[in-house]
Amino acid sequence: MSKLDPALFLTTAEDRIRIKARTEQLIKLAGGPGVFQHVAGVPTDMLSKYGSRSEPNFINAAVIVALDRQLGAPMMLEELANMLGYTLVPLEPEPSAAVGVDDLADVHKETSEADIARGSRRRAFRHRRGKACGGSRNRRRHQLAPSGAPEGGSVMASLRRDPEERADSFYRFSVKCDRLTNLKIEAAARKAGVSSTTFVQRHFEAIVDEPPDDTGFCADAFARQHGVSSKAAKLWNVMRREANAAGVVSGGLREFASAARISAGHGSDYMAELIDTGLVTTVVRPASRNPGSYRMAKVS
Known part of the structure; x- marks a missing residue:
């Protein structure tokens, strides 16, 4: 039996649930455990435990770095900083005139099994078509593979060299605006105590919300x-x-x-x-x- 006294913990139950919820959300944005495991170096079952409220495991520092690199922004690190009352700023900030909102919301969404199945059927069809044409496409693909790579390559390598499969796995959105809107977003983000990226992401997440009920509850x-x-x-x-x-x-x-x-x-x-x-x-x-x-x- 553990001799640790929960009264001495410096994180509350609410803190831990918040970390779990954000971890689960961002791993999904990174492609889901099945895709993210290859860059995180952590198997899918453990990645799932990081986001599960019923498991004691929490995401560690190395996986946080890999996750934020996969997302292209320090989204998990920023969440932790906000919990401590801090906000992140880049080491080498760009001049104010050069700041834009381009690609602030680069959101990855794991598709449904039906979409993945459709992608698999298309790949099977292309494979059969390649064999019917003498396998020239397969030969070109193997010629492009790095020396020493296993036949067929890793899952991530397959995603990189097959744009159609990547399109089946993720959706990307870019948000553009004029300078005046950019300044308004930056001002609103500062007032909210978060970065512009986080501010836009929060509003982006709300565009697919179910409409409120008759009492206004969403x-x-x-x-x-x-x-x-x-x-x-x-x-x-x-x-x-x-x-x-x-x-x-x-x-x-x-x-x-x-x-x-x-x-x-x-x-x-x-x-x-x-x-x-x-x-x-x-x-x-x-x-x-x-x-x-x-x-x-x-x-x-």
Whole structure:
């Protein structure tokens, strides 16, 4: 049994959940564990643990450096700096007149399995077509491979030499603006205490949010604010709306999940997120035939 006293920890449960949530988000932006593992030097199962709230493992310094290099910006390091009350500045900042917002939001999004399957079918078709044409394309590809490289190359090498496969794996967006807009963004970012990159990224993330419900509640915005998943946010909203004046709600987890239109099978996981972040407190634990009672935290 560990003799460590949690009361002496200099990170709170909220801090640790925030680190986990940001790690999970940025690894997805870096292509997901399956792609990022090749530049991080860490297997996929461990990368998944870095973002899992139920695992004790946290991302280490070497992987943070690899992650930020893969993203092209110190996004994870900046998150940690912000937690300590600092903001990052480049060692050699460009003159103010030369600062632009070009490519501030270079966002990588892992595609669905269906997209990957379509890419695999296209590659299989090209392979068959290459064989029918005498394999000339395959010969050219092997000629371009570096000496000593394994046949077929690594996954990352394949992504680099096959633009069509890379297009199946990521989406890129570039944001451009005039100088006046650039100055406004820089001023707003300074007021918010973050870099221009982080400021634009935050607004970029919101463009695909689900619209607010009839009470003005937006699950995606709530999830980002409190470091939980959007499905956990939907569960919280259903419970909040059914709570009494004292903020207490009673009911079964399956009923709450059904009302929130989320998977009842994962309802306990989403509830654990809410409890870990202090958004929900258990008043009466649910029993086999008796529903539980929960107190909802007041949030701004």
